[in-house]
Amino acid sequence: MSNQEILGRKPVQILEKIKENLEKLNEKMEVMIELQKHGRNEMQPLPDAPLDVMTLLSMPDHLRKTAMTVCRLGRATAEEVSEQTHRARAVESAYLNQLVTMGHMQKERNGRKAYFYVERETKKEET
Amino acid sequence: MGKIIAVHSYKGGTGKTLLSVNLAATFAKQGKKVCLFDLDFRAPSLFTVLKVEKADCWLNDYLNGTCGIEKVLIDLSNKAQNKGGLYIGLANPSTEAIRDMSSKDRKWEMRALGRILALRNSLLGDKSFDYLILDTSPGLQYSSINAIVSADIVLVATTFDRSDVNGTKLMLRELYDLFEKKTEIVLNKVFDAPLKTGKDMQTKLKDIYQAPILGIIPCFCDVLKAEGNIIFAQEKPEHPFSKLLDEMASRINTV
Numbered sequence: 001m002s003n004q005e006i007l008g009r010k011p012v013q014i015l016e017k018i019k020e021n022l023e024k025l026n027e028k029m030e031v032m033i034e035l036q037k038h039g040r041n042e043m044q045p046l047p048d049a050p051l052d053v054m055t056l057l058s059m060p061d062h063l064r065k066t067a068m069t070v071c072r073l074g075r076a077t078a079e080e081v082s083e084q085t086h087r088a089r090a091v092e093s094a095y096l097n098q099l100v101t102m103g104h105m106q107k108e109r110n111g112r113k114a115y116f117y118v119e120r121e122t123k124k125e126e127t
Numbered sequence: 128m129g130k131i132i133a134v135h136s137y138k139g140g141t142g143k144t145l146l147s148v149n150l151a152a153t154f155a156k157q158g159k160k161v162c163l164f165d166l167d168f169r170a171p172s173l174f175t176v177l178k179v180e181k182a183d184c185w186l187n188d189y190l191n192g193t194c195g196i197e198k199v200l201i202d203l204s205n206k207a208q209n210k211g212g213l214y215i216g217l218a219n220p221s222t223e224a225i226r227d228m229s230s231k232d233r234k235w236e237m238r239a240l241g242r243i244l245a246l247r248n249s250l251l252g253d254k255s256f257d258y259l260i261l262d263t264s265p266g267l268q269y270s271s272i273n274a275i276v277s278a279d280i281v282l283v284a285t286t287f288d289r290s291d292v293n294g295t296k297l298m299l300r301e302l303y304d305l306f307e308k309k310t311e312i313v314l315n316k317v318f319d320a321p322l323k324t325g326k327d328m329q330t331k332l333k334d335i336y337q338a339p340i341l342g343i344i345p346c347f348c349d350v351l352k353a354e355g356n357i358i359f360a361q362e363k364p365e366h367p368f369s370k371l372l373d374e375m376a377s378r379i380n381t382v
Contacts, residue, residue, distance in 0.1 A: 050233050050234045050236075050237040051237055052233045052234075052236045052237040052240065052269070053236065053240060053269065053272040053273055053275075053276055054233070054236075054269070054272075055233075056276065056306075057272070057302075057305060061305070064305065064306075065307070068276070068306065068307070071240070071244060071276070072244065074244075118237075118241070120237055120238045120240075120241040
């Protein structure tokens with residue numbers, strides 16, 4: 001089957017795939033922009049990084065605001081966080097991904113939406 | 128939805144428990160459904176003040192994840208002559224429990240924060256409480272900061288002691304402001320303070336603390352003489368101390 005035939009049969013799916021990839025690329029670029037803005041030091045991944053109040057206190061202001069909002073909401077998308085902080089969704093997306101890289105938060109995809117949350121209960125302790 | 132109030136201070140002995148208990152009783156008197164928690168795990172005192180010495184479950188158990196919050200709640204609504212409801216949650220006063228709470232690690236504290244944050248839904252949401260008052264331990268203790276992070280309003284009990292003034296100013300800048308918390312100062316044990324504070328004094332105090340002043344409580348000999356045996360807001364509603372509490376509670380209702 002030629003490329004033209006594929007394009008003719010599945011144009012919507014292909015466009016959706018392109019859009020999805022562009023969104024992923026955009027997210028990665030936002031993180032890179034944030035990296036340049038605030039420096040690399042605060043983004044070092046930590047092997048054991050519980051998000052306790054002392055960690056919150058020692059965070060830079062911009063990340064603390066985001067982390068506090070997720071703590072309050074429990075589980076949230078970048079859009080939901082941005083509604084609370086009144087900062088742009090793209091900015092919140094970058095901060096949230098930064099917190100994930102630092103090991104303070106977890107990210108879970110559900111379709112197109114990415115949800116961020118703080119893992120407080122470990123599976124081992126629940127059983 | 129209701130509000131979570133954390134009562135905190137820089138130093139000990141500023142009257143946090145006195146303020147928390149009387150504020151809870153005042154809200155209940157006004158017809159509100161109130162819950163008062165003792166989060167001072169290093170020096171629990173609510174059980175003595177409220178003369179409740181046994182509990183099926185302590186707040187320690189809830190934070191340890193071994194019981195639900197409904198088992199911690201003790202209903203004191205009948206005991207108090209109020210229109211609303213008054214419930215309490217106690218910290219375990221046994222030496223073993225105090226020692227256990229003093230040796231928790233960061234992961235435990237992180238889970239404890241999650242459980243305190245969950246009270247918003249379970250108590251203010253599902254159980255329709257109007258206020259949850261968290262009486263904390265002084266200074267930068269984990270349990271206190273967990274309470275501050277979870278609160279809508281932080282009441283800072285302070286005195287005119289110089290080290291307390293400086294410490295309170297420091298906490299306003301380096302703790303409450305960092306968490307973007309709405310703070311209200313309550314000046315307690317003020318020697319020779321007038322019952323009606325003039326605008327000049329309010330402005331002067333606002334300049335010192337750079338934060339709103341909720342109330343100024345004079346040093347009442349009656350309150351000191353009572354040695355923690357009387358809940359003034361319940362037992363002496365006409366006392367000037369109770370009247371000041373009425374004013375503070377009304378102001379909090381509008382915050």
